[in-house]
Amino acid sequence: MKNNHSEIFTPGSIIGIMGGGQLGRMTALAAANLGYRCHIYTDEINTPAAQVSEQVTIASYEDIEALTQFAETVDVITYEFENIPLSTANLLSQLKVLRPSPSVLAISQHRAYEKDFAIQNGVRVAPYKAIKGIDDLEPAVEMLGTPCVLKTCRFGYDGKGQIKINSFDEIEPAWNQLCGHDLVLEKFIKFEREISVIVARDVNHHTKVYQPVENRHVNHILDTTIVPANITEKTTNLATTMSLMLANSLNLIGLLAVEMFVMEDESVIMNEIAPRPHNSGHWTQDGSQTSQFEQFVRAITGQPLGETGMIRPITMKNLIGNAIDQVPVFFNDSNAKIHLYGKAEVRPGRKMGHINIITKN
Known part of the structure; x- marks a missing residue:
């Protein structure tokens, strides 16, 4: 290698x-x-x-x-x-x-391996059970309780590859839809809000952390990211510590986005990780000293990392499907920074671009 x-x-x-x-x-x-x-x-x-x-x-x-x-x-x-x-x-x-290495990819592209890795490193995740066959599913539902969520271990994003199970009657239909894949069953947890943290780590093991941001989803797709997140100092410290620990344990060179749930007691539970720039980090293009994309390039090329301080509050809004038709309105808004992706075909659920809106607080 x-x-x-x-x-x-x-x-x-x-x-x-x-x-x-x-x-x-x-x-x-x-x-x-x-x-x-x-x-x-x-x-x-x-x-x-x-x-x-x-x-x-x-x-x-x-x-x-x-x-x-x-x-x-x-x-x-x-x-x-x-x-x-x-x-x-x-x-x-x-x-x-x-960069990042194949070992990082192996963990991050498989939900069960990702959760196993988190547990091994003392990171809290929702209770889960790997599912190898239909005979595993009913006992797992009994163990975790309902509601729970059956997910494919790979190729799942924006709500794809997952089915909520609310009762034992729904076990077989859920299996029939997702069988043929490695699966994991997760306990459905109640949380206060969803946040994410992005960590950069370079070839010399130096790290820089972006502050936690709050994410709001519509139909399982990220709709809005709010910066700064409305969380306590306790939650901020827990989220930052968790993210740094994961990046260091992975021996990461690059970026790591860590999605988390904030619980009622202000603690955090890891949802999933992504070793790359992340949708929830788009705000950094117009609100941070160093964008996540520049930071990613710096990390993988061995250059010093940039500073990650917020220079102004931002609300990032995804343009999903026909929402791209709203772009002319944003051209007239001096506080709106437009980022379009050059996709020719508009489809429901497809991310066509995003807007970073400069806010006062």
């Missing part, structure tokens, strides 16, 4: 980004501002990231020949989403420096 822990890549180097979505797009734009060039690897045509990058390879994420040729053209590789095959990450890490 290539040395993944100390090598520094100077401006002018080429960053390979696995994935062509909006996170790759905004990472590529930040990289260009720092003097880096980007080569996007994606299995789709006309992707948001490819529109703003110097090079693009369009091929399957399991095409060994294409992956090898791609690696030959870049200096360091990263990924903008977790759903690339682990075998692909392992191959790329043999050819070039891959």
Whole structure:
């Protein structure tokens, strides 16, 4: 495996980004501002990231020949989403420096492994049970109680791949919808609010933490992020400590977003992690000393991390589906900073862009 822990890549180097979505797009734009060039690897045509990058390879994420040729053209590789095959990450890490490492990807792309890792490191999660077959499900529901949520261990985001079970009568229908995948059953917990924290960690193990933000979802999709979060100092400290501990335990080089539930007693429970820029971090583009995308580029190239202080309160609003039609209104608002993703097709539930709205408090 290539040395993944100390090598520094100077401006002018080429960053390979696995994935062509909006996170790759905004990472590529930040990289260009720092003097880096980007080569996007994606299995789709006309992707948001490819529109703003110097090079693009369009091929399957399991095409060994294409992956090898791609690696030959870049200096360091990263990924903008977790759903690339682990075998692909392992191959790329043999050819070039891959940050974050395949071991980080292996944990973060599988819900059960993610929760196991959290428990092993003293991080509180909702009670859960790995489900291998239908015979595991009813005893697990009995153990955890209803309501509970059956989730796929992989490929789940924005509410996809999960079904709430409210009674024993719903066990078999839930299984029929999700069987064929690794599954995990989670106890449904009541919480006060959802927050997230983003941590950056560099090749020298230095860390920078963005302050906790409050996230509000509509139909399981992030709708609004409010900065700063309306939480106590106790919760802030617990959330920050948890996030730093996870990043250090993973031996992360890059970014780690940690989603959490805030409980009535002000404690926090980890929901899930993502080793990349995160939707809830978009506010940093217009409200922080260093955007999460610039920070990500700094971390993976071995450069010093930027400061993460909030320079002004922000409310981030996702433009989902037809909400993109509201953009003309925001052009007339001097407090609205518009970020569009260049997606040609509008679909329900599809993130088309976001608006960072500068607020007074």
